[in-house]
Amino acid sequence: MNHKNLPWPELHRPTSLVQLAGNVDAIRGLKEWVQSWIRGSPTKRAALLIGPPGVGKTASVGALSHDYDLELVEFNSSDKRNKGSIENQVWKAATQQTLDGRLRLLLLDEVDGLSGTSDRGGVGAILKIVEDTVHPIIMTANDPSSPRLKDLLKICKVFKFDPIELNDMVAVIREIAAAHDSTFTDDVLEGIADRAGGDLRAAISDLETLFVSGRTSDVGLPSRDVRREVRDAFGRLFMTTDPEAARRVVSELDIDHNQLLLWLEENVHLHLTTLEELDQGLEYLSLADLSLGRIWRRQNWKLLAYVYDFLAIGVSASRKVTPYRSVEYSQPSWPMLIWRGNRKRDKESDLLLKLSRIASVSKRRAARAYRDAMFEMVRQNPRLKEAFSDWLEVKEGFFDERSSRH
Amino acid sequence: MDLDLWTEKYRPPTLGEIIGQESIIESLTKFVENRNVPHCLFSGPPGTSKTTAAMAMARDLFGDTFDRNFMELNASDERGIDVVRNQIKNFARTMPAGNAPFKILVLDEADHLTADAQHALRRTMESYAGSCRMILICNYSSRIIPPIQSRCAIFRFARLSDDSMAKRLKYIAKREKVSVNVNGHKAILYLAEGDMRAAINLLQASASAGEKVDDAVVYSIAGRANPKAIKEMLDSADVNYEDALEKLRVLIYQQGVSPVDLARQLHREILKLDISENQKMLILERAAEVEFRIGEGASGEVQLSALLAHIGLERGKS
Numbered sequence: 001m002n003h004k005n006l007p008w009p010e011l012h013r014p015t016s017l018v019q020l021a022g023n024v025d026a027i028r029g030l031k032e033w034v035q036s037w038i039r040g041s042p043t044k045r046a047a048l049l050i051g052p053p054g055v056g057k058t059a060s061v062g063a064l065s066h067d068y069d070l071e072l073v074e075f076n077s078s079d080k081r082n083k084g085s086i087e088n089q090v091w092k093a094a095t096q097q098t099l100d101g102r103l104r105l106l107l108l109d110e111v112d113g114l115s116g117t118s119d120r121g122g123v124g125a126i127l128k129i130v131e132d133t134v135h136p137i138i139m140t141a142n143d144p145s146s147p148r149l150k151d152l153l154k155i156c157k158v159f160k161f162d163p164i165e166l167n168d169m170v171a172v173i174r175e176i177a178a179a180h181d182s183t184f185t186d187d188v189l190e191g192i193a194d195r196a197g198g199d200l201r202a203a204i205s206d207l208e209t210l211f212v213s214g215r216t217s218d219v220g221l222p223s224r225d226v227r228r229e230v231r232d233a234f235g236r237l238f239m240t241t242d243p244e245a246a247r248r249v250v251s252e253l254d255i256d257h258n259q260l261l262l263w264l265e266e267n268v269h270l271h272l273t274t275l276e277e278l279d280q281g282l283e284y285l286s287l288a289d290l291s292l293g294r295i296w297r298r299q300n301w302k303l304l305a306y307v308y309d310f311l312a313i314g315v316s317a318s319r320k321v322t323p324y325r326s327v328e329y330s331q332p333s334w335p336m337l338i339w340r341g342n343r344k345r346d347k348e349s350d351l352l353l354k355l356s357r358i359a360s361v362s363k364r365r366a367a368r369a370y371r372d373a374m375f376e377m378v379r380q381n382p383r384l385k386e387a388f389s390d391w392l393e394v395k396e397g398f399f400d401e402r403s404s405r406h
Numbered sequence: 407m408d409l410d411l412w413t414e415k416y417r418p419p420t421l422g423e424i425i426g427q428e429s430i431i432e433s434l435t436k437f438v439e440n441r442n443v444p445h446c447l448f449s450g451p452p453g454t455s456k457t458t459a460a461m462a463m464a465r466d467l468f469g470d471t472f473d474r475n476f477m478e479l480n481a482s483d484e485r486g487i488d489v490v491r492n493q494i495k496n497f498a499r500t501m502p503a504g505n506a507p508f509k510i511l512v513l514d515e516a517d518h519l520t521a522d523a524q525h526a527l528r529r530t531m532e533s534y535a536g537s538c539r540m541i542l543i544c545n546y547s548s549r550i551i552p553p554i555q556s557r558c559a560i561f562r563f564a565r566l567s568d569d570s571m572a573k574r575l576k577y578i579a580k581r582e583k584v585s586v587n588v589n590g591h592k593a594i595l596y597l598a599e600g601d602m603r604a605a606i607n608l609l610q611a612s613a614s615a616g617e618k619v620d621d622a623v624v625y626s627i628a629g630r631a632n633p634k635a636i637k638e639m640l641d642s643a644d645v646n647y648e649d650a651l652e653k654l655r656v657l658i659y660q661q662g663v664s665p666v667d668l669a670r671q672l673h674r675e676i677l678k679l680d681i682s683e684n685q686k687m688l689i690l691e692r693a694a695e696v697e698f699r700i701g702e703g704a705s706g707e708v709q710l711s712a713l714l715a716h717i718g719l720e721r722g723k724s
Contacts, residue, residue: 005442005507005508005536006535006536007444007445007535007539008444009532009557010532010535010536052552053552053553053555053556053557054553054556076529076533077525077526077528077529078490078491078495078526078527078528078529078530078533079491080491109529110525110528110529110553112525113522113525113526113528142552142553199556201556201557202555202556202557205444205445205556205557205558205559206559208444208559209433209444209559212433212436212437212440212442212444213432213433213434213436213437214436215433222560222561222562224555224556224560226548241683243677243683243686244677247677251565252564254449254546254547254548254562255546255548256545256546256548256549259548284687287691287694291694291698294698294701298701298702300697300698300701302666302669302670302697302701303694303697303698303701305670305673306673306690306693306694306697309673309677309687309690310687310690310691310694313677313683313686313687313690314687314690317683317684317687349520350486
């Protein structure tokens with residue numbers, strides 16, 4: 001292994017704050033916050049950096065430690081971060097002085113990635129440490145609406161990181177390309193940056209891919225920007241009158257049926273403007289949704305083909321009067337709900353696994369024989385909630401959500 | 407007769423032998439030449455050479471040290487957050503064996519990793535990038551959390567074209583000394599719908615029935631109806647219902663096509679009918695309902711004859 005061999009995003013990771021691209025205000029604020037620590041009078045003891053991937057959150061922490069000569073200690077989600085291990089390791093690092101008396105900079109990376117089950121109690125432990133710490137603590141997260149951040153937002157100084165501007169990205173990757181003695185035209189560099197959708201790490205990685213594979217054009221590089229990809233696909237979908245073409249467009253789109261349904265729901269009214277068109281188009285959306293529900297209930301995946309037909313052909317063929325026009329599509333406002341739904345399924349699967357181990361039966365049997373019975377018991381006698389949730393190490397709220405649905 | 411699975415036996419061991427996906431293979435080949443591979447994300451439908459490409463690239467890159475530097479975790483393994491924190495991390499952080507520049511870890515069906523496990527993966531990918539590169543394989547890249555996508559070079563595998571699949575099928579048939587006629591090939595391609603794995607499995611299954619493979623063998627092995635028979639049934643739906651019903655019964659009871667499969671094939675043929683798009687969608691609505699009802703335990707014959715009657719009505723209108 002040698003240094004040269006590192007992937008470019010690592011090889012060209014900025015070492016000093018001046019090398020960082022974009023997010024000028026956030027980085028200035030972060031500097032001031034660290035300076036206030038050095039002066040010994042911080043207003044808040046921890047900082048939380050929130051922003052999408054690849055915009056310089058972790059990189060700015062590394063650069064801060066370099067520029068201000070701080071000892072950097074990092075804890076990330078590849079380590080176990082439950083209550084016990086945070087109290088033990090992180091607390092030591094946060095409360096003990098360094099050998100040489102320098103300040104220590106603690107980085108808790110990806111705090112929204114704290115696992116619900118195996119990192120149980122993690123957030124609570126972090127809150128406690130922030131109270132006691134004698135060193136600056138910086139946390140990073142992607143998703144501002146993550147429920148795990150709710151309490152952290154209150155005690156941290158929050159810095160928002162935005163996607164990197166196109167011009168800044170182009171400047172960075174041009175410099176990197178030059179460092180590898182390669183020249184790409186401005187068009188190609190802009191193409192790379194454009195497709196990366198504000199994610200500088202992705203842009204650097206794509207630059208490397210082009211360089212290593214010896215290509216001189218960015219044609220064929222997949223778009224990383226879902227919105228852009230959907231925009232192109234929807235344009236073609238609503239323009240065509242050929243059902244085969246509509247199907248093809250949808251099958252080539254790299255999002256799954258749940259997301260497709262959400263995108264269409266958010267945007268069909270832009271193309272279906274008369275009452276009749278809307279009525280028909282939404283009826284097909286509803287049929288697709290119904291079929292998805294049936295698939296989930298019965299695991300009857302054969303119905304999936306119809307879901308795609310209803311979504312692709314049904315919806316696009318509902319446009320009969322309104323002329324095709326190019327429009328700005330907006331991102332669905334509730335993929336969060338789906339995401340939470342997935343999390344809940346994960347949780348539920350964890351629960352079933354535990355049950356099945358305890359009772360040594362299959363997960364499926366655990367669902368039928370134990371879980372349903374437990375929920376029924378909790379419904380009859382809500383006081384049992386606490387006992388069950390402690391025993392199975394799930395949140396009490398888990399039982400609320402379920403029982404309210406009955 | 408030997409019991410080899412042809413999909414494994416004829417899995418191309420090197421990048422050069424992979425059919426289709428030309429531009430992707432070209433990039434991967436360059437990666438091998440330069441002995442530098444970024445973290446990759448392969449997405450695409452089943453049977454489009456994703457796993458094959460990952461393994462072939464590793465084999466081309468490592469040569470003799472392949473076994474020591476390559477690990478694959480697939481969907482059958484337990485893959486919660488603990489696997490990422492223990493097994494994957496341990497593999498990733500040890501030095502590559504021999505003079506390999508790094509190791510390669512393939513995570514098949516990565517979209518089935520729990521969200522927690524994906525989060526735990528992201529820093530591992532960076533911290534140990536010097537000793538290990540990962541290839542994540544999934545059907546939809548949108549099911550991989552954005553921070554992981556941001557760390558990967560993304561390659562989208564498209565469905566294989568019939569031409570390139572036919573070429574490979576002919577090669578395998580020749581090596582296995584099976585004679586497949588033109589209609590047999592067409593039948594396999596019709597049923598496989600761009601999925602190479604399905605096509606090869608079907609070829610092997612058909613070949614096990616005898617040395618000559620034609621469309622009749624293929625459709626009966628697959629338990630499907632010949633699309634021609636379906637079309638004939640649809641054509642008589644509006645002119646002679648009795649005749650259509652008779653054809654339906656022959657398919658179900660004599661040829662043993664299951665009503666659910668039949669419904670699926672009807673679905674495919676409906677889109678090709680010469681009626682308006684609106685009518686097609688009305689029929690599809692019924693078809694979806696019929697398939698659902700069959701899944702709920704309703705009689706296949708009754709449901710499908712009801713569907714035929716409805717198709718007859720719509721066709722009669724135009």
